[in-house]
Amino acid sequence: MLARWSYISTSQLDATQAEKHMEEIVQVSIPRNRSLEVTGALLFTGNRFAQYLEGAPAAIENLKASILRDRRHREVQTIASGEAPHRHFVTWSLAYAGPSHFVSDIIERALNDALEKGDEGFEALVQMMSEFSIRGRG
Numbered sequence: 203m204l205a206r207w208s209y210i211s212t213s214q215l216d217a218t219q220a221e222k223h224m225e226e227i228v229q230v231s232i233p234r235n236r237s238l239e240v241t242g243a244l245l246f247t248g249n250r251f252a253q254y255l256e257g258a259p260a261a262i263e264n265l266k267a268s269i270l271r272d273r274r275h276r277e278v279q280t281i282a283s284g285e286a287p288h289r290h291f292v293t294w295s296l297a298y299a300g301p302s303h304f305v306s307d308i309i310e311r312a313l314n315d316a317l318e319k320g321d322e323g324f325e326a327l328v329q330m331m332s333e334f335s336i337r338g339r340g
């Protein structure tokens with residue numbers, strides 16, 4: 203079975219240091235996700251995170267436990283979990299496009315939709331993640 207977990211959370215990163223802290227997160231995440239055969243994407247608006255992860259159920263649970271106790275964010279709200287029909291990010295250990303301040307209003311709207319509309323909003327969010335992603339391949 204393929205499992206997925208997607209959530210939206212509120213950043214606790216100091217705004218002036220956010221890019222540096224994001225580098226640290228991505229540097230740790232790409233090799234760990236790769237070793238767990240987890241793929242997915244991470245969006246950061248400067249204020250909120252949205253992440254989508256897919257992989258074996260045990261691997262997803264493993265990462266989820268780490269991510270939930272991470273104090274660099276709070277108010278982690280799950281928007282999708284359970285079985286995934288197929289991989290959305292086959293070649294991406296963690297697709298991440300850098301802080302998306304420029305488009306943060308658009309993303310914030312998509313995040314609110316994902317929280318309010320359930321499945322439909324979630325599909326739109328995953329679509330947006332795949333369009334924004336430029337690194338984290340392999």
Ligand SMILES: Cc1cc2nc3c(=O)[nH]c(=O)nc-3n(C[C@H](O)[C@H](O)[C@H](O)COP(=O)(O)O)c2cc1C
Binds near residue numbers: 227230232267268
């Ligand atoms: C928003 C956010 C997303 C994260 N995504 C991942 C991820 O995809 N993979 C990963 O290994 N760690 C990720 N981390 C880091 C983990 O929370 C954790 O610090 C790291 O995996 C080390 O795990 P440990 O604290 O259990 O040793 C993320 C952290 C944050 C704040």
